[in-house]
Amino acid sequence: MKPAPFTYHRPQSLHEALNLVAELDNYKIIAGGQSLMPMMNFRFLMPDHVIDLNQVTELSSISKEGSFLFLGSMTRQHAIHTSAIVQETAPIITEAYSLVSHRQIRNRGTYGGSLCHLDPSSEQPCFTAALDGVIEVASKDARREVPITQWTAMYMTPDLAPNEIMLGAKLNIWPVTHGWSFMEYSRRHGDYAVVGVAVLVNLNKDMRIEKISLTLCGIDAAPVRLVQSETSLINLTANEDAIHTATTEIENLPNIMEDALNTSDYRRHLAKTLMRRAMVVAFDRAKQRIS
Ligand SMILES: Cc1cc2nc3c(=O)[nH]c(=O)nc-3n(C[C@H](O)[C@H](O)[C@H](O)COP(=O)(O)OP(=O)(O)OC[C@H]3O[C@@H](n4cnc5c(N)ncnc54)[C@H](O)[C@@H]3O)c2cc1C
Numbered sequence: 001m002k003p004a005p006f007t008y009h010r011p012q013s014l015h016e017a018l019n020l021v022a023e024l025d026n027y028k029i030i031a032g033g034q035s036l037m038p039m040m041n042f043r044f045l046m047p048d049h050v051i052d053l054n055q056v057t058e059l060s061s062i063s064k065e066g067s068f069l070f071l072g073s074m075t076r077q078h079a080i081h082t083s084a085i086v087q088e089t090a091p092i093i094t095e096a097y098s099l100v101s102h103r104q105i106r107n108r109g110t111y112g113g114s115l116c117h118l119d120p121s122s123e124q125p126c127f128t129a130a131l132d133g134v135i136e137v138a139s140k141d142a143r144r145e146v147p148i149t150q151w152t153a154m155y156m157t158p159d160l161a162p163n164e165i166m167l168g169a170k171l172n173i174w175p176v177t178h179g180w181s182f183m184e185y186s187r188r189h190g191d192y193a194v195v196g197v198a199v200l201v202n203l204n205k206d207m208r209i210e211k212i213s214l215t216l217c218g219i220d221a222a223p224v225r226l227v228q229s230e231t232s233l234i235n236l237t238a239n240e241d242a243i244h245t246a247t248t249e250i251e252n253l254p255n256i257m258e259d260a261l262n263t264s265d266y267r268r269h270l271a272k273t274l275m276r277r278a279m280v281v282a283f284d285r286a287k288q289r290i291s
Pocket residue numbers: 028029030031032033034035036037053073074077099100101102105106108109110111112113114116117121122123124160164165166167190191192193
């Protein structure tokens with residue numbers, strides 16, 4: 001199928017793009033087009049205007065800013081996957097991108113496109129939640145920051161007003177000694193995850209947990225952090241008991257989503273299994289790095 005007719009706009013700067021979103025009705029922004037174009041071709045979406053951000057170079061960047069890593073919204077997924085800065089400051093992102101779709105899609109797909117499309121099974125909101133991301137958005141007249149915990153307004157819908165553009169996100173950089181693991185189960189290589197898990201851990205010299213982040217995707221509309229376990233595991237030894245604490249919290253999670261292919265029980269089972277495996281790997285990496 002072909003998309004319904006629309007007027008195409010190609011702003012050359014962020015200023016121009018923000019003016020367009022302030023003026024136009026029934027528009028859609030196009031970033032990599034990997035999700036938007038199929039939806040337009042199926043006519044699930046019929047915008048009167050398409051605003052192409054591909055010439056807005058200000059939105060494409062990867063930078064270390066103090067204790068944050070900043071990823072611009074138009075940064076290609078391939079650029080993030082292969083970035084030395086990302087590998088050095090947040091290796092969990094590099095690991096997560098090795099599981100995101102296929103090289104051809106990562107060449108065009110953008111970080112911001114994924115955060116705005118907001119598929120519950122996507123690795124990208126998941127690692128953003130694991131790293132306590134803060135999303136920066138702008139309208140013509142104002143800028144604001146949205147913590148990732150408030151970014152999902154509803155299923156596949158970000159907290160973005162009609163006149164706003166996502167600029168990028170600030171992600172916390174963990175100590176160099178931290179351990180990490182991103183794991184998922186998907187039916188075929190390159191598919192979205194049925195369930196994915198992100199684990200970050202930092203240990204002290206006694207191998208006790210100083211800081212830990214435990215995140216799941218494919219469970220609910222937004223990534224789910226195991227906040228109770230994260231709090232109760234502080235100062236405890238990184239061992240089998242710690243893993244048991246996290247899997248028990250997953251066992252007790254209410255309302256795990258389901259669909260025609262994957263029941264809630266199946267997703268819960270996957271979440272527990274993947275969390276166990278990812279915690280083992282993250283603990284091992286942290287132990288090697290601290291010793
Ligand atoms: C076959 C296939 C397999 C895939 N597998 C995976 C996978 O395993 N994991 C995964 O995470 N993703 C996967 N994807 C998704 C892909 O990686 C892209 O992340 C996704 O399609 C959106 O990125 P995009 O840059 O193409 O955005 P687009 O398709 O251009 O836009 C997506 C949405 O975001 C909005 N938008 C984009 N940028 C902005 C902005 N700056 N401000 C405001 N709104 C904006 C658009 O208006 C649109 O609503 C897959 C895609 C395909 C086609």
